Amino acid sequence: MNESGTQVYPWLGERWSYLARLHDQQRLPHALMINGPQGIGKRDFAQALSRYLLCQGARGDAACGTCRSCVLFDSGGHPDLFQLSPEEAGKPIKVQQVRDLTGFLHSTAQQGGYRVVILEPAEAMNPSSANALLKTLEEPGRDTILLLVTHRLGQVMPTIRSRCQRVDCHLPEPAVAQQWLCGQLELESDKAQQLLSICLGSPLRARDYIEQDLMQLRRKFIEGLADILKQRRTALEVAQQLAKEDLELLLGWLYGWLLDIVRVLGTGDESCLRHLDANNMLRAVSRKTSAQAVYALSDLVHQERVSLMQRLNPNRQLLLERILLSWSALVR
Ligand SMILES: [Zn+2]
DSSP: OEETTEEOOGGGHHHHHHHHHHHHTTOOOSEEEEEOOTTSOHHHHHHHHHHHHHOSSOBTTBOOSOSHHHHHHHTTOOTTEEEEOOSSTTSOBOHHHHHHHHHHHHSOOTTSSOEEEEEOOTTOBOHHHHHHHHHHHHOOOTTEEEEEEESOGGGSOHHHHTTSEEEEOOOOOHHHHHHHHHHHHTOOHHHHHHHHHHTTTOHHHHHHHHHTTHHHHHHHHHHHHHHHHTTSSOHHHHHHHHTTSOHHHHHHHHHHHHHHHHHHHHHOOGGGOOOGGGHHHHHHHHHHOOHHHHHHHHHHHHHHHHHHHTTOOOOHHHHHHHHHHHHHHTTO
8 A cells, every 4th residue: 555655554554444445335424533643644644545535446445546536646736636734834724725625615526536625734723714614524515525634633623523533543553663664764673662762652753753863853952951960051051052943842852751750760760761862861860859840840841842732832942941940950
């Protein structure tokens, strides 16, 4: 099922077969909510499903790859595919965009088959754009299917959620993820395992780490935290250096490290540290701090991460500086 530009990863194969079977029996619901954690390939799944539904020569559960529809799809210009995403990253989908979609659905399918809509991320709708979508979700018209994609189902308006059939996707089993990653990147299996632990089991994120050199950013962050503890640099200096980076990512890492410290404090066993790349620093902190202080900081990190996710537009540098100050206070 590995086709040009569209992929169904092995761990989503079962979901794929299920939907292909429904399609075959002409029982596919007209609105699907493809839901699951980040970094498992939901977007690629939605793309592959669109290609399959639009294909005019599909065999079994795979698109043919050669019909006019597949060629159009692969060229990126299929007239019966409508993709709806925020015009600017982090901003909501606008009412006008939803109206454009309605206009599209009122026209006839140009290739005479399905019309497919991919809406992503589904949580990026404000009440008015969600309202504008409701009628379409209820009666999208013949041979039309809407694919909504989200990793924050809780933030999707209930009125939208209740009108879609959920397709829950899950993280792969560790062994499956590891095997896939080794094959993709020609990694040794222990390196792959370490990378997956950093990425909370997400294989695609692990691949991005290597491809986008996120390990370098992670090392920079660890260095910054260590410098603060050793008073080589102040929290302000480190916050200035890192404020423009992906703070959601940095705080996610910090949260993982704090859990590691709590684990050591709870068990008294330093060998239970999971994040080996920050091992020395975490061990040193765990010898000088209290569980109470670590929990307080974890709560703060969690709160600030949520405020970033909800795009409350906090002052990024101040936010990071506040957290780094609490970090430095852990060992005093
Ligand atoms: Zn085809």
